[in-house]
Amino acid sequence: EFVAGMFRDRQYGPVIMFGLGGIFTEALSDVTFRLAPLSETDVADMLDDIQSRKLLGEFRGERAADVNLLKQALMGLSRVAMEHDDILEIDINPLIITPDGKPVAVDALVVKGDSPEAEIFTPPVDPGIVGSLFYPKSVAFVGASGRLGKWGYTLLTNTIGGGFPGEIYLVNPKGGTIAGRPVYKSVKDIPGTVDVGIVTIPADAVLDLIPEFKKKGISNMLLIASGFAETGAEGALKEKQLVEKARAAGIYIIGPNTMGICNPHINFYCTGSHVRPKRGATSVVAQSGNMGNQLLAFAELQGIGIRGFCGSGNEGMITIEDYLDAFEVDPFTDTVMLYIESVKNGRRFFESARRVGKKKPIVMLKGGQTEAGNKAASSHTGALSTDSRVFNAVCRQAGIVKVEKSTELLDLSAAFSSIPLPKGKRVAIMTLGGGWGVVTSDLCEAYGLDVPDLNDEIIGIVDKILPPYWSRANPIDLVGENDLSIPMTVMExxxxxxxxxAVINLGIMGRRHMVSRLADSVRISDPTCPVDFLEKLNQALDDFEKKYVAHIIDLMETYRKPVLGVSMLKDAKDRTVYTVEGKKYMGLFFPTPEQAVISLSKMCEYCRWLENRD
Known part of the structure; x- marks a missing residue:
C-alpha cells in the first residue's frame, strides 16, 4: 500500500506527496515531496526517494509495481494542482498495488475551497543593482566612531586596513577627526559622491536618514544597526516603515542587522570580522553574523578564495533570492555558498536556486530546521508536511547541495571551486599505507561511491615500480616507498x-612535518647527533610537494578528472586549497578521509542532478 496526494503551501504553492501508505503512512512517515508542476525527472526521483522503494520492485514473490502507471498518477496530481485552484488537498490512501502490479486507488479525500490568501512578498531587486553593491568606489560611514569596540570603528578600521582604494568619508554629529581623517557632521556635508552609506547609528534614528540620503544621491545603504524585526513586533513595524520609506526614495538596503559585506577582488573588507580571505570564485551569503564570521575565517585559514560575501541580515529589502539572481549572471562566480535560516518567498527561492544550479553549484547549510507544520491539515498529505520536510524536498528538486555541518559547507565549496566535476562515481585510491586505504574504501561504499578493480594495464605499470608484495588491487598501497617519483607515476x-x-590520494602530502618533528626530537634528546640529513630530506619533501601539486593540477587539466587528497599531517601554515599561478584548477587536500569521500559523494549527487535535469 502506498499513498499519494497534493496540498497547497503558502510559501511554495502546490506540493505533491508520495510514500508508503495505509497504516504505515503516519507510523513510519516514509514519504517524499516535490513542488508542482512535476517533470518526468521529478516523478522518477520521488519513486526513488522513499526508503521503501524496494517494495516497488519484485519483492518476496510479489510482482513489481507498474512504475509507469504510478508515474502517470503523480503527473495527474500535478496537473490537477496546476489547473484547479479550488482543490486545496488530495489524499489517495491507500493506493494499493494489485497482484498484477497495477496501482488502484481504494480511498481518496478531496478538499475544495478558496485558494489560500496569497502571501505578499518582497519585490525582486534587479541583479545589476545587487552586483554593484560589491563594487563601491566610495563609501560613507554614518556613525563613525573613534572608540575601540564600536561598530563604527571596527568596520572603518577593517575597510582601511584591508586596502580599500576608493574614497572613505566619515560622518558623526560631533565632527572632528577619526584615524586622522576629517569627520563631517552631516551626510549633506560630504564633498563627493557616495556609492554606499554604511550605517551604524541606533535603529530609532535610521528613518530620519532616508531624506538625507535621497538629497545627497546615496542610493545604497549597508544597515549594520540592529533593533528591527529580529527583536519582535515593534521592531518589525519599525523595519516595515523604514523599507517603505527607502523604497519610495529609491534607496536599497542591505540588512538591517547585517554583519557587513566584502569583495576581496577590490580589497573591500567591510565586515565585523577582521579576516581577509583571498580572491576566488565562491560567492557567499549568510543570514547570521556569527556564521558569516566563521565562514570567512575558515575560508582564510584554508586558502579558499572568495568572490564576494554579504551578511544579508533581516533581508528587509534585498533577499537571498536577489543574491542568487545576481550570482547567476556574475561571470566571476563559479560556486555559491549559503547559510540560511529562513526564506521569505519559497517558490521564488526554488525557481532561482534551480536556475542558478544548472550553471553553478549551490552549497547550503540551513539553521533552524523547524517542525512548524500545517496543524489544520485535513489529510495525511498535509499533516505529514513540515517546514523542514518540504524545504529539504525543494533543495533536492532544485539541485542544491545541502550539508549538515559548517565544516562540510567549506569542504564542498573548496571542492567545487578547485577541481573538475566527476563524470561518474568510480574512485581509484592511492595510499601510502594500507589502513587508510581500507578506511577510505569503506567510506566510499557507505557514501554510494564505487571502488573498481584495477585492470591489467594499471597492474603492469605499478608492478614495474613497486615491490612484488604490493596489493595489486584498488586501493593501491604504495607500501611506504620513499622514492618520490612513484606517487607521480602512479597518479598519472x-x-x-x-x-x-576520480582519484583519492592519502598520505602523500604532509610527510615533511613528520621529518621536521623527528629532527626536533633528535635535537632535544641527542644534541650530538647531526640532523643535516633530516634537514635536507625535509627540504626535498617540501620541493616535492610543490611539484606534486603542480603535477596533479596539470593532470586534472588534461584528463578533466577530480583529484582529492588527504594529508598525513598539517601545520598552521598548511591550507586545504593550493594554487599554481595561471592554472584553472587547484590542489585539494583535506585532513581526513571522511572529508574527501563526503565531498566527492556530494559532487557526484550534484552531477547526477545536472545530467537528469529537464
Missing part, C-alpha cells in the same frame, strides 16, 4: 585509466 597512470572517474 590512474588519471589516464578510463576505469575510474
Amino acid at each position: 597512470a590512474l588519471m589516464k585509466w578510463d576505469g575510474c572517474d
Whole structure:
C-alpha cells in the first residue's frame, strides 16, 4: 500500500506527496515531496526517494509495481494542482498495488475551497543593482566612531586596513577627526559622491536618514544597526516603515542587522570580522553574523578564495533570492555558498536556486530546521508536511547541495571551486599505507561511491615500480616507498585509466612535518647527533610537494578528472586549497578521509542532478 496526494503551501504553492501508505503512512512517515508542476525527472526521483522503494520492485514473490502507471498518477496530481485552484488537498490512501502490479486507488479525500490568501512578498531587486553593491568606489560611514569596540570603528578600521582604494568619508554629529581623517557632521556635508552609506547609528534614528540620503544621491545603504524585526513586533513595524520609506526614495538596503559585506577582488573588507580571505570564485551569503564570521575565517585559514560575501541580515529589502539572481549572471562566480535560516518567498527561492544550479553549484547549510507544520491539515498529505520536510524536498528538486555541518559547507565549496566535476562515481585510491586505504574504501561504499578493480594495464605499470608484495588491487598501497617519483607515476597512470572517474590520494602530502618533528626530537634528546640529513630530506619533501601539486593540477587539466587528497599531517601554515599561478584548477587536500569521500559523494549527487535535469 502506498499513498499519494497534493496540498497547497503558502510559501511554495502546490506540493505533491508520495510514500508508503495505509497504516504505515503516519507510523513510519516514509514519504517524499516535490513542488508542482512535476517533470518526468521529478516523478522518477520521488519513486526513488522513499526508503521503501524496494517494495516497488519484485519483492518476496510479489510482482513489481507498474512504475509507469504510478508515474502517470503523480503527473495527474500535478496537473490537477496546476489547473484547479479550488482543490486545496488530495489524499489517495491507500493506493494499493494489485497482484498484477497495477496501482488502484481504494480511498481518496478531496478538499475544495478558496485558494489560500496569497502571501505578499518582497519585490525582486534587479541583479545589476545587487552586483554593484560589491563594487563601491566610495563609501560613507554614518556613525563613525573613534572608540575601540564600536561598530563604527571596527568596520572603518577593517575597510582601511584591508586596502580599500576608493574614497572613505566619515560622518558623526560631533565632527572632528577619526584615524586622522576629517569627520563631517552631516551626510549633506560630504564633498563627493557616495556609492554606499554604511550605517551604524541606533535603529530609532535610521528613518530620519532616508531624506538625507535621497538629497545627497546615496542610493545604497549597508544597515549594520540592529533593533528591527529580529527583536519582535515593534521592531518589525519599525523595519516595515523604514523599507517603505527607502523604497519610495529609491534607496536599497542591505540588512538591517547585517554583519557587513566584502569583495576581496577590490580589497573591500567591510565586515565585523577582521579576516581577509583571498580572491576566488565562491560567492557567499549568510543570514547570521556569527556564521558569516566563521565562514570567512575558515575560508582564510584554508586558502579558499572568495568572490564576494554579504551578511544579508533581516533581508528587509534585498533577499537571498536577489543574491542568487545576481550570482547567476556574475561571470566571476563559479560556486555559491549559503547559510540560511529562513526564506521569505519559497517558490521564488526554488525557481532561482534551480536556475542558478544548472550553471553553478549551490552549497547550503540551513539553521533552524523547524517542525512548524500545517496543524489544520485535513489529510495525511498535509499533516505529514513540515517546514523542514518540504524545504529539504525543494533543495533536492532544485539541485542544491545541502550539508549538515559548517565544516562540510567549506569542504564542498573548496571542492567545487578547485577541481573538475566527476563524470561518474568510480574512485581509484592511492595510499601510502594500507589502513587508510581500507578506511577510505569503506567510506566510499557507505557514501554510494564505487571502488573498481584495477585492470591489467594499471597492474603492469605499478608492478614495474613497486615491490612484488604490493596489493595489486584498488586501493593501491604504495607500501611506504620513499622514492618520490612513484606517487607521480602512479597518479598519472590512474588519471589516464578510463576505469575510474576520480582519484583519492592519502598520505602523500604532509610527510615533511613528520621529518621536521623527528629532527626536533633528535635535537632535544641527542644534541650530538647531526640532523643535516633530516634537514635536507625535509627540504626535498617540501620541493616535492610543490611539484606534486603542480603535477596533479596539470593532470586534472588534461584528463578533466577530480583529484582529492588527504594529508598525513598539517601545520598552521598548511591550507586545504593550493594554487599554481595561471592554472584553472587547484590542489585539494583535506585532513581526513571522511572529508574527501563526503565531498566527492556530494559532487557526484550534484552531477547526477545536472545530467537528469529537464
